[in-house]
Amino acid sequence: MTAVAERPAVVAAHDERVLRPRLRPGRRIRGGFWIGPVVLLSAWCLGSATGLLDERTLSAPWTVLSTAADLTESGRLQESIAVSAVRASLGLALGVAIGTVLAIAAGLSRVGESLIDGPVQVKRSIPSLALIPLLILWLGIGEPMKVITIALGVLVPVYIHTHNGLRGIDERYGELAETVGISRWEFVRSVVLPGAMPGFLLGMRFAVTSALLALVVVEQINTTSGIGHMITLASSYGQTDVIVVGLVVYAVLGLVADTVVRLIERKALTWRRTLEG
Amino acid sequence: MATHAGRLNDRTGPDAGSPAVRVRDLHRSFNEAGGVLNGLDLDIPAGEFVALLGRSGSGKSTLLRALAGLDRDVAGSGTITVPSDVSVVFQDSRLLPWRRVLDNVVLGLGRKDASARGKQALAEVGLAGREHAWPHELSGGEAQRAALARSLVREPQLLLADEPFGALDALTRIKMHVLLRKLCAAHRPAVLLVTHDVDEAIVLADRVIVLDDGVVSSDLRIELPGSRSQADPAFAALRTRLLSELGVEDDHHLRVEDTQRLRVEDAVRRAS
Numbered sequence: 001m002t003a004v005a006e007r008p009a010v011v012a013a014h015d016e017r018v019l020r021p022r023l024r025p026g027r028r029i030r031g032g033f034w035i036g037p038v039v040l041l042s043a044w045c046l047g048s049a050t051g052l053l054d055e056r057t058l059s060a061p062w063t064v065l066s067t068a069a070d071l072t073e074s075g076r077l078q079e080s081i082a083v084s085a086v087r088a089s090l091g092l093a094l095g096v097a098i099g100t101v102l103a104i105a106a107g108l109s110r111v112g113e114s115l116i117d118g119p120v121q122v123k124r125s126i127p128s129l130a131l132i133p134l135l136i137l138w139l140g141i142g143e144p145m146k147v148i149t150i151a152l153g154v155l156v157p158v159y160i161h162t163h164n165g166l167r168g169i170d171e172r173y174g175e176l177a178e179t180v181g182i183s184r185w186e187f188v189r190s191v192v193l194p195g196a197m198p199g200f201l202l203g204m205r206f207a208v209t210s211a212l213l214a215l216v217v218v219e220q221i222n223t224t225s226g227i228g229h230m231i232t233l234a235s236s237y238g239q240t241d242v243i244v245v246g247l248v249v250y251a252v253l254g255l256v257a258d259t260v261v262r263l264i265e266r267k268a269l270t271w272r273r274t275l276e277g
Numbered sequence: 278m279a280t281h282a283g284r285l286n287d288r289t290g291p292d293a294g295s296p297a298v299r300v301r302d303l304h305r306s307f308n309e310a311g312g313v314l315n316g317l318d319l320d321i322p323a324g325e326f327v328a329l330l331g332r333s334g335s336g337k338s339t340l341l342r343a344l345a346g347l348d349r350d351v352a353g354s355g356t357i358t359v360p361s362d363v364s365v366v367f368q369d370s371r372l373l374p375w376r377r378v379l380d381n382v383v384l385g386l387g388r389k390d391a392s393a394r395g396k397q398a399l400a401e402v403g404l405a406g407r408e409h410a411w412p413h414e415l416s417g418g419e420a421q422r423a424a425l426a427r428s429l430v431r432e433p434q435l436l437l438a439d440e441p442f443g444a445l446d447a448l449t450r451i452k453m454h455v456l457l458r459k460l461c462a463a464h465r466p467a468v469l470l471v472t473h474d475v476d477e478a479i480v481l482a483d484r485v486i487v488l489d490d491g492v493v494s495s496d497l498r499i500e501l502p503g504s505r506s507q508a509d510p511a512f513a514a515l516r517t518r519l520l521s522e523l524g525v526e527d528d529h530h531l532r533v534e535d536t537q538r539l540r541v542e543d544a545v546r547r548a549s
Contacts, residue, residue, distance in 0.1 A: 172369070173371065176373075179364065194373070271411050272374070
């Protein structure tokens with residue numbers, strides 16, 4: 001009789017194992033992405049409040065906030081953000097467009113591959129930032145130089161990952177496409193582009209980071225506007241709080257851009273069943 | 278022989294009244310050592326269901342791929358005549374994972390009523406209501422039924438099937454046999470079914486062809502009643518004969534065991 005009474009306990013233990021997969025990561029934690037940043041921010045607050053962090057080394061979060069408020073009131077912050085955001089977006093858009101077109105051309109035809117892949121791989125081994133001296137000579141120090149430097153940094157990851165995704169499309173789908181007799185355009189639209197989408201979106205995540213990286217560098221060269229200019233100026237006056245405001249803006253821009261790409265990723269790739277769940 | 282190389286892609290449509298598929302002196306080889314197909318001749322009349330048996334490496338799939346026009350990089354010669362509307366069902370469903378089931382069925386079907394016809398085809402294979410499912414949400418049998426719907430919606434004059442049920446479990450396979458017979462009876466395409474399952478060939482086909490050494494080694498018409506029972510002695514005789522053609526002696530012990538299995542399968546078929 002006791003054996004019968006014990007049975008439910010065994011069943012419950014089994015259920016637990018079903019709920020928690022042994023090898024896979026398990027259920028998604030709600031808002032899990034923000035836990036790390038919040039912990040870091042708390043440590044900063046704590047360090048400043050206890051005096052462990054010197055004001056001259058790193059301003060306290062509340063000083064940074066009030067400085068941000070002052071800068072907003074004078075209109076300088078919004079102006080700088082707008083200028084920087086436009087620069088980054090233009091460079092990003094240009095780089096993504098060129099990278100994608102090159103990847104598709106190289107992925108769909110052997111001639112395209114022979115013409116495009118080599119040069120892009122060569123370009124990959126030259127950091128875009130190393131090209132700045134040459135670009136300054138060609139384009140001057142104005143906006144075109146900045147936008148093109150950003151675009152050059154963006155182009156490479158978009159090309160590499162999209163091309164990789166494209167080449168990774170199962171050849172059986174190509175065979176199927178031939179048996180249902182679809183046109184080349186329809187093939188690109190319904191097989192090639194969706195198949196390369198995971199690669200493209202991964203490339204986009206790298207591209208967003210590259211764009212910000214290039215933005216930071218170009219904004220510190222002979223610039224009279226933008227977040228980078230604000231930081232460079234603050235540096236010469238020893239204003240840590242303004243520098244931190246600038247850095248926070250860069251961080252927020254980066255986070256927002258990455259979040260947007262991730263959201264698009266989850267929306268666009270609902271057909272996938274992966275570890276991400 | 279040199280002139281034959283240029284005729285590899287000599288695929289033309291049939292004239293009125295001639296067979297749907299006409300293959301003459303077909304040669305295919307993957308290396309210098311020897312041919313996979315060595316001068317194969319084959320006719321399939323319109324609406325006939327032909328099952329193609331053969332040991333592995335006998336050239337079954339090579340023949341099917343030649344008829345489907347999927348053997349571009351293979352050396353060979355000969356003439357192939359196939360209808361203009363050919364449809365292929367593969368061993369795997371090959372549903373595009375990024376398109377919902379209905380969008381997969383109507384892939385490349387550039388006509389205004391594509392969606393309505395796709396839905397109708399899905400209903401025919403028993404997948405009504407699953408139009409908006411993702412392929413990964415389907416079971417193996419459902420995915421293969423969707424693939425069948427994708428072929429049927431094109432109203433092919435020739436349906437080529439390369440071991441379409443090879444990856445399914447035994448019970449699902451029996452249900453698929455029933456479905457395929459029903460669909461073929463309704464749409465009457467010529468069918469070439471590649472399989473290594475002798476029972477499947479006898480249950481489904483009007484005619485069974487055995488391929489050996491790259492040529493047709495035997496060509497049998499299946500004269501069994503409509504509902505084919507594996508318990509029928511004529512069925513068993515055909516089975517033994519085909520197995521021996523394939524180089525397998527029908528072992529007695531095996532047969533006793535199989536008979537029991539077949540009774541179960543028959544019961545399931547009647548139930549479905």
